Amino acid sequence: MQTQIMVEVRDLTKTFKGKNGADIQAVKGISLDIRHGEIYSLLGPNGAGKTTTISMISGLLAPTRGDARIGGHSITKEPLQAKQLLGVVPQEIALYPTLSARQNLDFFGKMYGLSGSDLSRRVDEIVDFVDLRERQHDRIETFSGGMKRRVNIGVGLLNKPQLIYMDEPTVGIDPQNRRRVLDTVKRLQQEMGMTVLYTSHLMEEVQEISDRIAIIDHGEIIAEGTLGELIQQIGEEDRLTFKVGTQTVSETLLARFQREVEGVTSASYDRREIADEDSTALAHVDGVVTIMAKRGRKALPDLLRIADDAGLDVLSVEVREPDLEGVFLHLTGRALRD
Ligand SMILES: Nc1ncnc2c1ncn2[C@@H]1O[C@H](COP(=O)(O)OP(=O)(O)O)[C@@H](O)[C@H]1O
Ligand SMILES: [Mg+2]
Known part of the structure; x- marks a missing residue:
């Protein structure tokens, strides 16, 4: 059986202009394929280019060069079709602090065009999936970092995407909530059959959850493969x-x-x-x-x-x-x- 490719990234490049006019080459011609149903991780230190890559392949940032296709649709030329398949959990938490978890989900759900009983059913499912039923009516500003992160994941799931990007979802949260986030990632794959692109600078978690891993450094992929394949490179x-x-x-x-x-x-x-x-x-x-x-x-x-x-x-x-x-x-x- 031929493996289905969910995300096809080719020669993706981003050069920013720095303050003094010098070029900052944040992403230098990255190419990769993410297969349908896999958890694929970008592992690299801070500043490696993970967020810039995710921003480009989610249509938030125009590439300097190159492109990404999601389910066959170019993110630069057919952004609407491409984005329909996609949910994004950004690195920065983007929620309304004075609204409750449920009100936030309602708000973002409406932005995706959901309403009435469709919306409330979807929000119910999500509140259960991210395990926030008991706290759904509490204001976001009373939540811990880990709970906010779970609401953020919920927002990323509203449009029933086939594919979700999660950018460093465990940064700044306590170990217990971190555990929950990692479990959620696995459940997205196992229970919902989703494809996940995950980024982190923490090798332990990447090692634990990923089917395949790309190691990114200074805007380039320096190695890619399963954990076993990567380890073989250093001769065990x-x-x-x-x-x-x-x-x-x-x-x-x-x-x-x-x-x-x-x-x-x-x-x-x-x-x-x-x-x-x-x-x-x-x-x-x-x-x-x-x-x-x-x-x-x-x-x-x-x-x-x-x-x-x-x-x-x-x-x-x-x-x-x-x-x-x-x-x-x-x-x-x-x-x-x-
Ligand atoms: N808007 C921007 N303008 C200028 N430089 C940027 C901008 N965004 C990111 N960079 C630079 O690009 C590089 C990659 O950043 P980023 O993608 O955020 O890395 P990571 O997410 O892996 O930590 C860094 O050197 C960062 O300073
Ligand atoms: Mg980042």
Whole structure:
């Protein structure tokens, strides 16, 4: 069976004019396909171009170059047809604070042309779906960030879209509500058969919910695939980190780790001075040895023996199995968190 493509993005580009007249290349020729019924994530640090991409493929921002087709309809040339298939949950919460959750949904529902019993039935379904029945008549200004986010998701569902874009829907909300948002995303796919485009800078959640992932950095997609495919790119290596505090680590020792322990492909030492913001006291020093190794757990005893032999006191050990953080590090040389 041929896979149906829901969103087809080709050579999408956005160049903004900066304050000093210089060009800001926010999105640099992105192409991707989102398949019908999948959860597809754009993962990238702040400023990578996620919101700009979403704004262009939802018809809110004109591309400098390129286009996107939704269900075969060009977002630039046939915006009405394209937008009919689409619901958007923006990064910024756009609700009326002095109206209740239900009044907000009614208001936006009317903008989509719903009215009467159709509207009230739809709002009922949505209030249940986002689990806000008990609070539906309370004003938005009394809601927590997580609850507002759920109303926002509800607004995105009013026109019964086949496809929904969610731009960093878990930013600024507590862990419990975050959990609920992630569950909602999965239910959109499983119970409603929807296609979801999800963006985040948090690799844990992207890893958990996505069928496929595009890693975006400086306006470009630097890798794309399933979690398994992405991890294969870094050769299934575990990342071991040894905290060593203020001790120095010699090049000789790093070389010994690589030479004497099977599976070790690299060993490096980083020393970070972490300034204490609240005091003028001495910055505290965090020395870390990072070792990439195949079957890291197996390599660990030998590594620790060699460290001990060299007089290095390892204060703590962490073994991380291959993950998206590792993929990002491998591709960019930077941590995703930075
Ligand atoms: N309206 C704008 N004018 C100028 N620069 C912008 C504008 N919107 C975004 N940018 C810049 O484009 C880049 C990508 O931003 P954005 O798409 O918001 O990234 P993300 O959503 O991944 O954090 C950033 O460098 C940002 O400063
Ligand atoms: Mg953004």
